[in-house]
Amino acid sequence: xxxxxxxxIWGVYLLSFLSALLCVGYGLANWNRGGEKEANEIRExxxxxxxxxxxxxxxxxx
Amino acid sequence: xxxxxxxNIIILVYILAIGYLGYRGWxxxxxxxxxxxxxxxxxxxxMAMSYGATFISTSAIVGFGGVAGLFGMGLLWLTFLNIFVxxxxxxxxxxxRTRKMGHNLSAMTFPELLSRRFDSRFIQYFSGLVIxxxxxxxxxxxxxxxxxxxxxxxxIDFNLALMFFSLIIAAYVVIGGLKGVMYTDxxxxxxxxxxxxxxxxxxxxxxxxxVQAHQALTNLAALVPANLAAMGHxxxxxxxxxxxxxWWTLISTLVLGVGIGVLAMPQLVVRFMTVKSGxxxxxxxxxxxxxxxxxxxxxxxxxxxSNVYFFERDGVIAIAAASGNSDSIIPVYINxxxxxxxVYIFMLTLLAAAMSTLSSQFHAxxxxxxxxxxxxxxxxxxxxxxxxxxxxxxxxxxxxxxLGYVLPPSIIAPGTAIFFGLCAAAFLPMYSCALFWKRxxxxxxxxxxxxxxxxxxxxxxxxxxxxxxxxxxxRMVLGRDVLITSMPWPVVDPIVxxxxxxxxxxxxxxxATKPPAAEHVEKCFEGID
Numbered sequence: 001x002x003x004x005x006x007x008x009i010w011g012v013y014l015l016s017f018l019s020a021l022l023c024v025g026y027g028l029a030n031w032n033r034g035g036e037k038e039a040n041e042i043r044e045x046x047x048x049x050x051x052x053x054x055x056x057x058x059x060x061x062x
Numbered sequence: 063x064x065x066x067x068x069x070n071i072i073i074l075v076y077i078l079a080i081g082y083l084g085y086r087g088w089x090x091x092x093x094x095x096x097x098x099x100x101x102x103x104x105x106x107x108x109m110a111m112s113y114g115a116t117f118i119s120t121s122a123i124v125g126f127g128g129v130a131g132l133f134g135m136g137l138l139w140l141t142f143l144n145i146f147v148x149x150x151x152x153x154x155x156x157x158x159r160t161r162k163m164g165h166n167l168s169a170m171t172f173p174e175l176l177s178r179r180f181d182s183r184f185i186q187y188f189s190g191l192v193i194x195x196x197x198x199x200x201x202x203x204x205x206x207x208x209x210x211x212x213x214x215x216x217x218i219d220f221n222l223a224l225m226f227f228s229l230i231i232a233a234y235v236v237i238g239g240l241k242g243v244m245y246t247d248x249x250x251x252x253x254x255x256x257x258x259x260x261x262x263x264x265x266x267x268x269x270x271x272x273v274q275a276h277q278a279l280t281n282l283a284a285l286v287p288a289n290l291a292a293m294g295h296x297x298x299x300x301x302x303x304x305x306x307x308x309w310w311t312l313i314s315t316l317v318l319g320v321g322i323g324v325l326a327m328p329q330l331v332v333r334f335m336t337v338k339s340g341x342x343x344x345x346x347x348x349x350x351x352x353x354x355x356x357x358x359x360x361x362x363x364x365x366x367x368s369n370v371y372f373f374e375r376d377g378v379i380a381i382a383a384a385s386g387n388s389d390s391i392i393p394v395y396i397n398x399x400x401x402x403x404x405v406y407i408f409m410l411t412l413l414a415a416a417m418s419t420l421s422s423q424f425h426a427x428x429x430x431x432x433x434x435x436x437x438x439x440x441x442x443x444x445x446x447x448x449x450x451x452x453x454x455x456x457x458x459x460x461x462x463x464x465l466g467y468v469l470p471p472s473i474i475a476p477g478t479a480i481f482f483g484l485c486a487a488a489f490l491p492m493y494s495c496a497l498f499w500k501r502x503x504x505x506x507x508x509x510x511x512x513x514x515x516x517x518x519x520x521x522x523x524x525x526x527x528x529x530x531x532x533x534x535x536x537r538m539v540l541g542r543d544v545l546i547t548s549m550p551w552p553v554v555d556p557i558v559x560x561x562x563x564x565x566x567x568x569x570x571x572x573x574a575t576k577p578p579a580a581e582h583v584e585k586c587f588e589g590i591d
Contacts, residue, residue: 003279023150
């Protein structure tokens with residue numbers, strides 16, 4: 001195989017390529033996944049929303 | 063021969079580019095979060111390339127490439143582990159949790175992450191000390207190597223080269239912080255990638271294609287020198303004889319030590335905390351995997367194949383062509399087999415590899431002594447973090463330079479292995495339990511940290527032949543180089559013993575002590591499923 005007789009060597013030669021391919025495949029498959037917001041950002045947004053709702057209630061009497 | 067004027071011009075342009083990126087890092091740094099974790103908004107390309115360039119030093123290319131020239135392609139097991147463990151497992155399994163937990167706990171260094179997770183100041187300053195005391199030898203290996211390289215290629219005096227080189231790196235690390243380090247790393251990694259890609263293509267095409275080149279190497283098996291055959295060497299495309307001295311060294315030191323040790327390297331772990339979300343890490347995996355394949359994969363294949371080149375040209379194997387010094391195999395091969403212009407590019411590649419590794423070492427040491435040790439022990443936190451870290455970085459650079467001058471090469475040479483092994487044994491059990499085991503306790507973490515550190519040091523000083531003989535402490539105390547002389551102990555890497563013991567200590571002590579407060583654990587694991 002590939003000019004190498006020892007399966008432990010041609011095996012690891014291929015394995016090195018396959019592991020790099022795994023990284024490529026994983027990266028492509030999850031390219032847009034995991035882009036979540038941080039807990040504190042979410043908390044901040046929630047408190048903003050609440051503040052805004054309260055303000056609207058107070059100012060506009062909605 | 064090499065035209066010094068051309069080479070100096072190329073390097074001058076390169077240094078100007080580095081200077082500009084260091085300046086950009088400085089301009090983008092407003093607070094200690096920017097200075098220590100790149101403001102947690104680094105681009106995935108920059109993050110992955112910076113991780114890779116820090117990971118791969120000149121010695122991984124020239125030193126280990128030369129070892130492949132001597133012993134053959136068995137070293138590719140290291141490449142496989144570098145990619146699968148060092149990139150895939152590190153990013154996907156460890157990296158994502160590290161980033162999230164680091165954010166939950168507002169940690170800015172690796173010891174700080176562990177210390178806040180286990181609510182223990184001891185962990186922070188003890189880990190900081192292990193890093194600050196263990197890393198200088200590793201840094202001087204890289205520094206001295208680079209200075210020698212500048213001396214021989216640019217015809218600049220060694221002392222001048224050492225001073226000048228350290229000053230350039232110190233300048234952009236001190237000024238630009240982690241952003242400066244990572245921006246310059248990305249440029250350096252790009253140069254490294256191009257250099258190694260060309261080297262691979264040229265080597266295979268020179269030797270008539272992939273299969274033909276490998277077959278020619280396989281056919282050289284009869285030429286293995288008797289002294290190497292006695293160590294288990296059976297040819298450059300064959301694994302060493304099981305149980306032989308070289309087999310043990312290959313498996314335990316290279317594969318376990320360097321391959322798995324990478325998971326707990328502080329200067330690499332901190333990079334996970336520099337990106338905004340898991341998405342950036344997903345993208346970085348792709349880049350990192352290909353990058354590492356192009357680095358160690360190419361170095362080991364080309365190193366081994368250089369035997370074919372030298373045999374076809376001069377009828378000798380690589381180690382003979384390099385006058386018996388395996389470190390010279392890659393440089394001699396490049397000089398004789400590659401076109402002249404590539405020699406310049408390859409020199410730049412090696413310079414970039416050394417600089418990117420050193421800059422991160424200095425940054426990690428600076429944060430270790432400044433933030434983790436000084437600020438934790440002095441009980442202060444706040445606005446002066448950047449200043450204190452800057453002073454820490456300057457101390458780290460000065461220590462590395464002094465060590466390079468003072469210590470004999472025989473002690474400095476095993477520096478990389480010592481640091482990798484120490485980091486893995488001391489930090490890996492505590493770090494993996496911090497991320498994956500909610501039941502792990504403060505006492506358990508400390509038990510693992512202390513066990514890993516001291517068992518590792520004991521093995522290095524008294525058991526593992528290579529370091530024990532170089533350090534000379536065992537000879538002073540016992541009158542002989544190692545405590546146990548029967549095989550395989552003198553060639554079993556310390557990590558094989560220290561890491562499992564440290565794991566056992568962490569788990570056993572955790573189970574024997576009171577579980578941590580649910581509220582604290584919940585805060586650490588917020589957003590982690």
